[in-house]
Amino acid sequence: QSALTQPPSASGSPGQSVTISCTGTSSNVGGYNYVSWYQQHPGKVPKVMIYEVSKRPSGVPDRFSGSKSGNTASLTVSGLQAEDEADYYCGSYAVGNYWVFGGGTKLTVL
Amino acid sequence: EVQLVESGGGLIQPGGSLRLSCAASGFAFSSNWMHWVRQAPGKGLVWVSRINSDGSDTTYADAVKGRFTISRDNAKNTLYLQINSLRAEDTALYYCAKGEVAGEFRYWGQGTLITVSS
Numbered sequence: 130q131s132a133l134t135q136p137p138s139a140s141g142s143p144g145q146s147v148t149i150s151c152t153g154t155s156s157n158v159g160g161y162n163y164v165s166w167y168q169q170h171p172g173k174v175p176k177v178m179i180y181e182v183s184k185r186p187s188g189v190p191d192r193f194s195g196s197k198s199g200n201t202a203s204l205t206v207s208g209l210q211a212e213d214e215a216d217y218y219c220g221s222y223a224v225g226n227y228w229v230f231g232g233g234t235k236l237t238v239l
Numbered sequence: 240e241v242q243l244v245e246s247g248g249g250l251i252q253p254g255g256s257l258r259l260s261c262a263a264s265g266f267a268f269s270s271n272w273m274h275w276v277r278q279a280p281g282k283g284l285v286w287v288s289r290i291n292s293d294g295s296d297t298t299y300a301d302a303v304k305g306r307f308t309i310s311r312d313n314a315k316n317t318l319y320l321q322i323n324s325l326r327a328e329d330t331a332l333y334y335c336a337k338g339e340v341a342g343e344f345r346y347w348g349q350g351t352l353i354t355v356s357s
Binding site for chain 2: 130132161163165167169174175177180181184186216218220221222225226227228229230231232233
């Protein structure tokens with residue numbers, strides 16, 4: 130049950146794109162299409178931005194997109210805006226009815 | 240509207256016990272898996288435990304196995320987490336979350352804070 134691996138930080142200027150990676154194993158990210166991404170602003174509850182690798186819940190801007198290749202999932206934020214500055218966590222279902230999160234990535238909009 | 244309201248947190252000495260509750264409304268509680276997720280101050284999200292819809296099957300993170308017990312009362316639309324042998328590293332904000340078919344957590348409570356300190 131090791132945490133998924135995310136870079137601790139990422140940054141980009143307004144209007145640019147940034148991609149955050151999330152690396153797991155064949156027992157979680159690589160074995161299932163149940164990868165989700167969460168945005169958390171300071172002092173707030175996490176909000177799901179992507180589920181099932183690449184699907185967006187209603188109300189999430191299409192600037193947010195997700196993908197997966199092998200054991201690594203990715204979240205891309207295009208057209209960065211100031212309000213995108215937050216912590217981002219990936220999460221995945223894992224074999225045996227377990228779940229696991231990544232350590233989180235702090236996204237800074239320069 | 241889905242609502243999840245946690246309660247039961249507080250300041251507790253090492254070795255102590257607590258029972259957290261999560262009152263659910265706005266959805267068919269008895270048909271949904273439920274989870275507990277925790278977040279230590281300034282740290283990331285950590286999945287803690289999950290229970291299936293009728294309470295017959297549970298899973299736990301290794302860090303809490305044997306000390307934490309998840310349960311539910313579908314008649315009361317309430318999820319519980321019994322926490323025993325508390326340690327300093329259990330200090331965190333504990334969220335309950337509604338499980339979705341595709342494994343994501345769309346609905347979270349506001350969390351209840353446990354502080355383990357002597």
